[in-house]
Amino acid sequence: MALSHPVRYERQGAIALVSIVNPPVNALSQSVRLGLMDAMDRAEADKGVVAVVLFGTGPNFIAGADISEFGQPPRMPSLPEVCNRIEASDLLVVSVLHGVTLGGGLEIALSTDYRVALAGAQVGLPEVALGLIPGAGGTQRLPRLVGVDAALDLICTGRRISGSKAEALGIVDHVTTGAPRDIGLSYANDLLGRNQTVRPVSALAPPESTNWEAAERKINHRARGQIAPVTALRAIRASVELPFEQGLAEERRHFEDLMQSDQRQAMVHAFFAQRKASNLPELKGLAPREFEKVAVVGGGLMGAGIASSALMAGLTVTVVETSEGAAETARDRIAQNLEGAVRRGKMTSSEYELALGENLELASHFGALSDCDLVIEAVFEDLAVKKVVFEHLDTHCKPGAVLATNTSYLDVEELAGITKRPQDVLGLHFFSPAHVMKLLEVVVPQATAPDVVATGFAFAKRLGKHAVRAGVGDGFIGNRILGAYRAAADQIVVAGASPLDVDRAMEGFGFAMGPYAVADMAGLDIGRAARKRLAALRDPRARTASFPDRLCEAGHLGRKTGAGYYQYDAEARQGDLNPKALELINAEREYSKVQSQDFPAEQIAYRIAAAMVNEAAKVIDEGVARRPLDVDVVMMAGYGFPRYRGGPCKWADLRGLRALLSEIETYAENDPFFWQPAELLQRLVAEGRNFDDLNETPLT
Ligand code: 3HC
Numbered sequence: 001m002a003l004s005h006p007v008r009y010e011r012q013g014a015i016a017l018v019s020i021v022n023p024p025v026n027a028l029s030q031s032v033r034l035g036l037m038d039a040m041d042r043a044e045a046d047k048g049v050v051a052v053v054l055f056g057t058g059p060n061f062i063a064g065a066d067i068s069e070f071g072q073p074p075r076m077p078s079l080p081e082v083c084n085r086i087e088a089s090d091l092l093v094v095s096v097l098h099g100v101t102l103g104g105g106l107e108i109a110l111s112t113d114y115r116v117a118l119a120g121a122q123v124g125l126p127e128v129a130l131g132l133i134p135g136a137g138g139t140q141r142l143p144r145l146v147g148v149d150a151a152l153d154l155i156c157t158g159r160r161i162s163g164s165k166a167e168a169l170g171i172v173d174h175v176t177t178g179a180p181r182d183i184g185l186s187y188a189n190d191l192l193g194r195n196q197t198v199r200p201v202s203a204l205a206p207p208e209s210t211n212w213e214a215a216e217r218k219i220n221h222r223a224r225g226q227i228a229p230v231t232a233l234r235a236i237r238a239s240v241e242l243p244f245e246q247g248l249a250e251e252r253r254h255f256e257d258l259m260q261s262d263q264r265q266a267m268v269h270a271f272f273a274q275r276k277a278s279n280l281p282e283l284k285g286l287a288p289r290e291f292e293k294v295a296v297v298g299g300g301l302m303g304a305g306i307a308s309s310a311l312m313a314g315l316t317v318t319v320v321e322t323s324e325g326a327a328e329t330a331r332d333r334i335a336q337n338l339e340g341a342v343r344r345g346k347m348t349s350s351e352y353e354l355a356l357g358e359n360l361e362l363a364s365h366f367g368a369l370s371d372c373d374l375v376i377e378a379v380f381e382d383l384a385v386k387k388v389v390f391e392h393l394d395t396h397c398k399p400g401a402v403l404a405t406n407t408s409y410l411d412v413e414e415l416a417g418i419t420k421r422p423q424d425v426l427g428l429h430f431f432s433p434a435h436v437m438k439l440l441e442v443v444v445p446q447a448t449a450p451d452v453v454a455t456g457f458a459f460a461k462r463l464g465k466h467a468v469r470a471g472v473g474d475g476f477i478g479n480r481i482l483g484a485y486r487a488a489a490d491q492i493v494v495a496g497a498s499p500l501d502v503d504r505a506m507e508g509f510g511f512a513m514g515p516y517a518v519a520d521m522a523g524l525d526i527g528r529a530a531r532k533r534l535a536a537l538r539d540p541r542a543r544t545a546s547f548p549d550r551l552c553e554a555g556h557l558g559r560k561t562g563a564g565y566y567q568y569d570a571e572a573r574q575g576d577l578n579p580k581a582l583e584l585i586n587a588e589r590e591y592s593k594v595q596s597q598d599f600p601a602e603q604i605a606y607r608i609a610a611a612m613v614n615e616a617a618k619v620i621d622e623g624v625a626r627r628p629l630d631v632d633v634v635m636m637a638g639y640g641f642p643r644y645r646g647g648p649c650k651w652a653d654l655r656g657l658r659a660l661l662s663e664i665e666t667y668a669e670n671d672p673f674f675w676q677p678a679e680l681l682q683r684l685v686a687e688g689r690n691f692d693d694l695n696e697t698p699l700t
Contacts, residue, residue, distance in 0.1 A: 007035025009042055014050045015188050016043035016091075017181060025063035026056045028104045030075040032066075033082045036108075040085055051192060052089070053184035054112060055096040061121075061180070064103025067130065070259065070268055079104050079136035080252060083111040087200045092191060096184040097121045097163065097172060106171075107136040110145065113198050115172040116187045117163035118180065123171060124160035128228040130271060131264035131644060135255030137202075139235035140247040144204040146170050151236055152210070156219050156229040202244045209240050225510045226644050227263055262654045266646030269692075270636060273629035273647065276695075278457055278467040286451055288458035289402055295320060295372040297389055299330020299362075302406060303378035305434030308337035311355035312347055312435060313462050318361040318368050327362040334360065337435050366392040369401075374459060376428055378406040386410065387418055394419040402455050404428040409475045409530075413445040422447035426456055429476060431638045439638030440465040441476050466637045473624040474534070478634045480624070481615045481648070483534075485639075486527065487674065488611030489515045490545035494588055496596035497604055499565040500577055505604035510642025516565040517574065519548075520558035528552045541673035547584040556580055606655075610664055612641075613652040617678030620699065627698045628691035649691035661685050 006022040006029070018039040020026045036054075043052045056062055065079055077085075086093055086108065095109040098118040106123050109115050117123070125134045125142065133139060134155060143151035146169045154161070166172045176183055216233055223229040231254050238250040258264050295318040296307045307317045311334065319334070321327040338355055341347045347355070361368065369375055375397055377389045386405060393403050403425045405415050416425035427443025440463070442456035453469070460467030470476040475483060489502050497505075503514025519527055528549055538544070551564065558564030559572050567575040589596055599607075616631045625631045632647020645651040652660050661681055668675035680699075684690060 005035075006032045007039050009039050011046065011049065012185060014048055014192065015185060016046060016049045016052045017185065018043070018052055018054050019181070020054075020056045020062060021058070023058055025060055025100075026058060026105070027063055027066040028079060028082075028108070029066040029069065033077050033079060036082050037077055037085055040089055040091075043091055044089060049091065051092040051094065051188045053094050053096065053181075053188050054086075054108070055180040055184045056098065057180075058099075060099030060105075061095070061097045061101040062105025062108060063100055064105050064126070065135075067268055067271060070130075071265065079107065080248065083107050083136045087111040087202060090198065092188070092196065092198055094184055094188045094191065096180040096187075097123060097166075098180050100124075100160070102160070103127055103134065103138075104136050107134055107138045107141070110137065110141040110171075110201055113200070114187065114191060114196070116174045116176065116183055117166060117172040118183065119163060119175055119177050121163035121166075121172075121175070122160045123163065123166045124158065125155050126158040126160065128156060128158040128223070128226070128232060129267065131226075131228050131261060131267040132258050133228055133232040133235055133251065133255055135252060135259075137248055137251070139232060139251045140239045140244060141201040142171070143207040143236055143239040144201050148207045148210045148236060148240060149215075151207075151239075152215055152219075152233060155232045155236060156223070206240055206244075212237060225508075225642065227261060228258055231258060263644045265654065266644055266650050269629070269646040269650045270632070270643045273633050273650075273695075274466050274637070276627075277469075277630050277633040278460065280453075280457070280469060282450065283454045283457060286454045288455040289373065289400065289451055291374040291402065291455060291459050291462075292316065293318070293372045293374075294459075295369050295375040297366075297369075297375065297377045297393075298379035299327060299333065300378070300380075301333070302430065302432060302434060303376075304330050304333035304337060305432060305436075306376055306378055306406060306430050307360070308334050308341070308435035309430075309463050309465075311338065311359055312341055312351075313464070314351070314355075314359075315462070316359045316361070318363055318372055320363050320366060320368055322364065324364050327364050331356075331360070331362055337433070341435065366396045369393065369396045370398060372397065372401060374402045374404065374455065376404045376406055378430075381407060381410065383410050383414065386415055390415050390418055390425075394421065400424065402426070402452050404456070406430055407443075409479055409533075411472060411474075412443050413472045416445045416447060423449040424452055426452055427470075427472075427476070428456060428459070429470070429478075431478075437638065438464070438466050439478070439634060440467045441470045441478060441634065441638075442467050443470045443472060443476055445472050466633055468630045468634050468637075469626060470630070470634075471622070471624040471626075473619070473622060474537075477619055477625045477631055478638050480619055481612050481631065481635060482639060483530075484611045484615035485608060486515055486519075487544070488608045490548060491543075491671065491674065492599060492604055492607060493547070493585055494545050494592060494594055495599070496589075496594070497599045498577060498585075499581065501599065501601070502604055502608070505599075505601040506608065508601050509605035509609065510645055511640045513640070520564035520566055520568075520574075522558070523560055524548065524552050524557045524564050539673065543671060543674065545588065547581070547588045550584045550588075551578075551581055554580055554584070606663070607667065609648060609651060610660055610667070611674075612648040613660060614664055614675070614678050614681060616648050617680040617684075620694070621678065621680040623699070627695050629695045653690040653692050657681065657690055658685050 008019045093112040094114045095112040101123045163175045235251040238247040294310045299319045412427040416422035429441035431437035440460040499516035506514040556563045563578045628649035635641035
């Protein structure tokens with residue numbers, strides 16, 4: 001009989017079976033917490049019951065606290081109360097871990113006396129990925145069970161481990177196979193048969209201390225800028241230095257502080273945004289077309305990366321190149337990519353053999369595409385060249401095949417228009433290296449059929465990528481905003497900051513690398529080509545810094561030539577700023593009669609981020625991005641915008657749109673064209689709304 005809907009109770013002899021039924025992931029919503037409290041009361045009152053088996057239905061035991069309750073007024077009972085209630089029981093409690101057991105789910109398990117896991121189970125305390133720490137005893141119980149060093153590793157990185165690794169560490173007692181209910185029942189019977197009794201983790205001796213300073217240095221190095229990981233260390237330290245109850249209180253205090261932080265809000269936004277971006281309401285219930293047989297036209301760096309990604313997902317891939325020699329080179333590139341994937345544990349060696357053998361076909365003629373379901377063109381980024389390829393696709397591909405272009409900025413509408421089947425055409429913009437990077441912009445021209453869009457999203461999911469819908473427009477979402485980022489950086493350099501100041505400021509903001517170090521790595525000729533292409537379209541009022549082009553003209557193309565904005569040694573290690581770059585920057589300052597100023601790092605980062613937000617608002621207003629969250633996902637997944645800031649739009653909401661707009665208006669005094677405030681930003685401020693409001697009700 002059900003006690004309360006998501007928690008069920010039944011009895012088998014002396015054992016109470018308590019199951020959690022809260023799809024999709026058995027999150028610990030209030031009704032589940034209440035249900036668990038009721039179930040414990042009932043089991044204790046149920047005459048003859050001596051043990052409780054706690055298990056989950058569906059794919060997982062418990063995926064953690066209900067993230068959608070975060071930031072809402074607390075609803076009783078709290079999760080720590082539930083955990084303490086379970087642990088305090090005189091009944092022997094066994095939990096059965098299957099699928100994933102994460103966060104609060106693992107904290108529930110740690111409050112039971114015995115833990116048995118199914119083969120394939122994964123466990124973890126991923127709270128730091130949400131800007132939090134475990135808040136229901138995880139930082140106090142786990143170190144008592146596995147020691148401080150292992151607890152620091154698991155909690156401060158938030159990584160998941162397998163059931164067998166958890167067994168080796170002592171988190172679970174036994175790993176086996178079968179159905180959760182049966183396993184729990186037989187394990188509990190076995191324990192009772194062996195007269196095992198309760199054994200609360202909180203009663204274990206406090207763990208041994210460690211070198212906290214060294215541990216903190218490591219965390220700060222790995223999780224630069226983030227508050228939660230180092231706070232987790234403080235809470236874990238309390239497990240060594242304080243009695244259990246006080247340690248719990250200390251953990252809760254930290255947890256509640258973090259719950260109020262901007263980083264928690266940003267990371268929870270990132271979690272839901274990523275899922276909402278690829279879950280378009282208009283595609284609900286729409287079946288995608290088949291895409292088992294994929295083809296990639298062009299086996300260069302990008303094409304080989306795309307082919308590798310599809311092969312890693314177990315799909316069959318035909319790569320079409322211009323000659324047999326070029327096809328062989330493409331195969332070598334793919335083999336290299338896949339070898340790397342095997343080394344990183346992303347595929348097994350037998351999957352590698354299959355991918356490179358049976359699943360990969362190399363061809364040097366378009367006829368090889370005749371039976372392919374999804375064809376992705378990844379040839380040279382030139383509209384004329386791509387048009388020729390699309391004509392061939394139109395001739396050779398079977399009716400209903402999805403025809404995609406991997407352009408990063410060209411007009412997909414125009415490519416669709418030259419075929420007789422524009423309804424089958426879309427853009428699939430991958431990011432380099434395509435078999436590693438997680439972002440995929442799905443670019444949708446006017447005529448594209450809805451099931452073709454659905455195919456783009458389903459394909460991305462199969463490849464394990466975060467897909468975001470983008471409209472047609474130069475640079476789509478990401479490269480367009482990147483353009484504003486780069487222009488704002490160049491502008492502040494002309495105004496007095498050095499490229500090193502800018503790079504340090506952006507690293508301080510949370511990017512892994514600053515824009516000038518990135519430009520050196522990519523090659524300065526890449527940016528130059530983009531500027532050349534856009535030159536004809538450029539508004540005469542746009543002021544563009546000239547030093548980047550001058551540097552290219554002087555032959556300083558970045559790492560590959562030994563110097564760009566920085567100098568590089570023979571091993572390509574970055575050294576000081578390149579004097580030639582400084583000379584050109586100074587010359588430009590003199591020419592433009594700029595009074596060079598000093599900019600604090602905070603100001604540099606704010607200004608550059610403001611430029612991204614302003615451009616993002618334009619991109620949304622034009623419909624190229626549907627919602628602010630789409631921009632946020634693109635910039636986090638593809639361009640290194642720090643996740644703990646939630647993407648440019650979330651960052652702007654958290655900093656306040658009114659203040660941001662007024663800063664932009666100040667910058668506009670010097671360059672009214674570049675800093676022209678986006679109309680959408682002005683409207684939002686005037687209406688007292690923010691970007692998040694548009695996530696709920698997108699512009700129509
Ligand atoms: N709370 C609320 N909703 C959740 C959730 C959670 N903990 N976990 C997943 N969901 C929702 C998702 O938003 C999604 O909803 P949608 O269908 O409406 O978009 C749905 O469940 C399915 O999720 P996924 O699309 O992510 O499904 P997958 O099968 O790919 O992945 C998962 C499942 C591995 C459980 C993944 O969702 C995940 O990692 N979830 C987060 C786990 C987590 O961070 N737990 C810790 C929470 S913090 C905590 O416990 C605090 C405690 O210490 C007090």
